[in-house]
Amino acid sequence: MTPPLLEVRDLHVDIPMPHARLHAVRGVSLTVGAAEPVGLVGESGSGKSLTLRALLGLLPRPARIVSGTVLIDGEDVTGLPPKRLRRRLTDTMSMIFQDSLTALNPVMRVGDQIAEAPSRKLGKSRAEARAIAVDLMREVGIADPERRYELYPHQLSGGMRQRVCIAIALSTKPRLILADEPTTALDVTIQAQVLAVLRQLRQEEHVGLLLVSHDLAVVSQTCSRLYVMYAGKVVESGDLTDLVTEPRHPYTFSLLRSVPDPDRRVARLLTIHGRPPDLTEPVTGCSFAPRCPFAEHACREGEPALEPVGPGRHSACRRVDTADRWNAMVEEEAGSAR
Amino acid sequence: MSSGDEILSVEGVARHFIPPVSVTDRLFGKKPVVNRAVDGVDLVLRKGETLGLVGESGCGKSTLARTIVGLYRPTAGTIRYEGAVLDGKRTRAQQRAIQMVFQDPYSSLNPRMTVGQMLSELLRFHKLVPRNRVDARNRELMHLVGLPESALGQRPRQFSGGQRQRVGIARALALEPTVLVADEPVSALDVSVQATIINLLAELKETLHLSVIFVSHNMAVVRQISERTAVMYRGRIVETGETGTLFDDPAHPYTRLLIGSVPRLAVAGGPARTAETTGDLGPVREEVARSAARDETQPCRFADRCPSVVAACAVEPPLLPDPRDPARRAACVHISQHTEGVIA
Numbered sequence: 224m225t226p227p228l229l230e231v232r233d234l235h236v237d238i239p240m241p242h243a244r245l246h247a248v249r250g251v252s253l254t255v256g257a258a259e260p261v262g263l264v265g266e267s268g269s270g271k272s273l274t275l276r277a278l279l280g281l282l283p284r285p286a287r288i289v290s291g292t293v294l295i296d297g298e299d300v301t302g303l304p305p306k307r308l309r310r311r312l313t314d315t316m317s318m319i320f321q322d323s324l325t326a327l328n329p330v331m332r333v334g335d336q337i338a339e340a341p342s343r344k345l346g347k348s349r350a351e352a353r354a355i356a357v358d359l360m361r362e363v364g365i366a367d368p369e370r371r372y373e374l375y376p377h378q379l380s381g382g383m384r385q386r387v388c389i390a391i392a393l394s395t396k397p398r399l400i401l402a403d404e405p406t407t408a409l410d411v412t413i414q415a416q417v418l419a420v421l422r423q424l425r426q427e428e429h430v431g432l433l434l435v436s437h438d439l440a441v442v443s444q445t446c447s448r449l450y451v452m453y454a455g456k457v458v459e460s461g462d463l464t465d466l467v468t469e470p471r472h473p474y475t476f477s478l479l480r481s482v483p484d485p486d487r488r489v490a491r492l493l494t495i496h497g498r499p500p501d502l503t504e505p506v507t508g509c510s511f512a513p514r515c516p517f518a519e520h521a522c523r524e525g526e527p528a529l530e531p532v533g534p535g536r537h538s539a540c541r542r543v544d545t546a547d548r549w550n551a552m553v554e555e556e557a558g559s560a561r
Numbered sequence: 562m563s564s565g566d567e568i569l570s571v572e573g574v575a576r577h578f579i580p581p582v583s584v585t586d587r588l589f590g591k592k593p594v595v596n597r598a599v600d601g602v603d604l605v606l607r608k609g610e611t612l613g614l615v616g617e618s619g620c621g622k623s624t625l626a627r628t629i630v631g632l633y634r635p636t637a638g639t640i641r642y643e644g645a646v647l648d649g650k651r652t653r654a655q656q657r658a659i660q661m662v663f664q665d666p667y668s669s670l671n672p673r674m675t676v677g678q679m680l681s682e683l684l685r686f687h688k689l690v691p692r693n694r695v696d697a698r699n700r701e702l703m704h705l706v707g708l709p710e711s712a713l714g715q716r717p718r719q720f721s722g723g724q725r726q727r728v729g730i731a732r733a734l735a736l737e738p739t740v741l742v743a744d745e746p747v748s749a750l751d752v753s754v755q756a757t758i759i760n761l762l763a764e765l766k767e768t769l770h771l772s773v774i775f776v777s778h779n780m781a782v783v784r785q786i787s788e789r790t791a792v793m794y795r796g797r798i799v800e801t802g803e804t805g806t807l808f809d810d811p812a813h814p815y816t817r818l819l820i821g822s823v824p825r826l827a828v829a830g831g832p833a834r835t836a837e838t839t840g841d842l843g844p845v846r847e848e849v850a851r852s853a854a855r856d857e858t859q860p861c862r863f864a865d866r867c868p869s870v871v872a873a874c875a876v877e878p879p880l881l882p883d884p885r886d887p888a889r890r891a892a893c894v895h896i897s898q899h900t901e902g903v904i905a
Binding site for chain 1: 763818
């Protein structure tokens with residue numbers, strides 16, 4: 224079997240605080256195959272963005288990697304000397320950020336920003352790099368690329384700027400694109416367009432994608448496999464369709480039931496009470512247990528590990544009940560509350 | 562607009578902003594570009610309903626909300642509450658009657674005051690309860706929004722986002738309003754917390770007989786909470802109707818684009834919901850400014866992005882009734898053909 228393009232093993236990220244240490248990422252393992260679109264879903268504070276940023280060494284200060292292994296094509300790159308590690312990572316991956324305005328250089332023409340990597344990294348001449356940049360702009364759906372090449376970031380709309388960022392990410396010919404909430408700052412009609420660009424890339428370019436988002440629907444538009452994160456850990460993973468139609472972790476289940484549906488009104492949205500645990504304290508028991516509608520006494524003793532629960536599926540929940548049973552329990556509860 | 566069950570009406574309301582002109586520009590006789598954030602809006606809020614006001618950033622929905630509450634004075638048009646015109650000077654009773662819940666409760670609450678101090682001040686200023694009843698009323702308000710009484714002794718930064726929004730709601734409710742204008746009240750919250758605030762607002766509306774204007778960019782949230790919906794685009798309402806019909810069968814091409822663009826949970830085997838992509842919206846604000854600089858007779862403001870544009874679109878249509886559904890109106894010349902569901 225060919226090793227996956229990217230494999231992360233047991234990643235830990237800490238954020239030192241004045242009087243404590245926040246364990247933001249607590250042992251995340253994930254894999255992304257060649258040309259595979261993978262989603263990483265969770266709420267704010269779940270550690271999803273830090274996981275992504277740790278991969279490229281882009282952690283915001285003072286967060287730091289405590290331990291973990293990164294394998295590219297099965298080769299452990301963590302031990303490489305810093306320069307070679309950086310080279311190896313940037314040759315393989317590039318990143319798209321949420322806020323395209325701060326991601327771009329405000330005093331440099333957008334076209335030149337796209338052409339920068341081809342000329343510096345791939346050693347193309349100015350004219351060649353320019354031609355590559357114009358092609359990339361066309362590819363990400365920027366109409367009239369020759370004219371827009373000359374513009375500065377502030378002269379473009381948010382959707383156009385995000386396309387420029389995607390073009391820059393593609394300019395190094397990466398095998399994997401890391402995207403951190405790439406459409407969250409955009410209006411819904413523009414979001415749809417940017418998602419269409421990402422979908423198209425996945426089909427035409429055979430680039431892998433690791434997409435981080437709080438919005439399951441957005442992730443479902445582009446990804447075929449999902450990791451759901453909660454309190455610094457992956458609590459469930461598997462094929463998108465399986466996970467959505469039959470979640471095996473109560474957090475995924477609750478998340479799906481608490482988001483309103485644009486196509487239908489429900490009598491009452493399911494709510495998740497309380498809030499995520501304070502990660503400066505050691506977590507005892509299942510981290511979701513205090514908020515879990517199905518928690519039993521045993522759930523509060525020892526944190527459950529991510530165990531296989533079906534073909535290609537993992538869940539960190541001791542309750543083996545299926546979503547159908549959970550659904551029934553929720554309906555029952557709602558009925559008695561009435 | 563005949564029925565006496567309307568509590569609030571907005572008639573031809575506009576709110577324009579004129580940016581300051583620098584000295585040099587004034588010397589060269591350059592005129593300021595007026596930003597017509599709200600540009601002639603007619604809207605009715607019925608007693609006991611939740612009206613969703615949706616649109617993308619820059620469409621003027623927040624400006625309209627703030628104008629209704631009285632934070633901005635309308636440039637033109639009239640706002641009526643219970644039949645009485647609300648002019649620049651609202652009476653205390655009128656001020657209390659229409660209250661606002663803000664998107665970011667953190668910046669709308671005084672960081673140095675405890676919740677109890679803040680609420681007490683409001684109650685005393687408006688003389689809503691006798692002095693010896695203030696504490697009891699404070700506790701009552703906490704129960705109403707689902708916070709423990711101990712919250713009264715805490716300051717805004719000690720709360721989580723969801724709890725802070727509850728404080729923001731308590732602040733609005735302290736004044737015993739009949740109309741609540743909620744401006745993106747759940748947009749800053751995580752999805753799981755979002756649901757609790759949506760449910761809370763729905764409950765409060767029922768128990769306190771409130772009428773609610775719910776402003777949001779999130780179509781799914783609006784579908785969940787509102788009975789009627791108004792869609793705003795570049796300063797105007799382009800469609801209003803009963804929420805279910807408006808979402809299931811939009812009459813205005815913009816509404817269709819907006820609803821079609823909302824990402825759905827896509828599962829393998831199911832249809833991949835690809836949204837219509839009718840051109841790039843471009844820099845919204847600049848285009849609004851540009852259209853604002855135009856003359857009185859302007860084309861339909863959606864014409865430049867509309868897939869079904871015809872010659873008649875050169876003149877902007879008013880909100881026209883849907884012949885098939887009297888509860889629905891859309892600012893589109895194709896509305897009469899909507900009977901056959903022709904617009905494509």
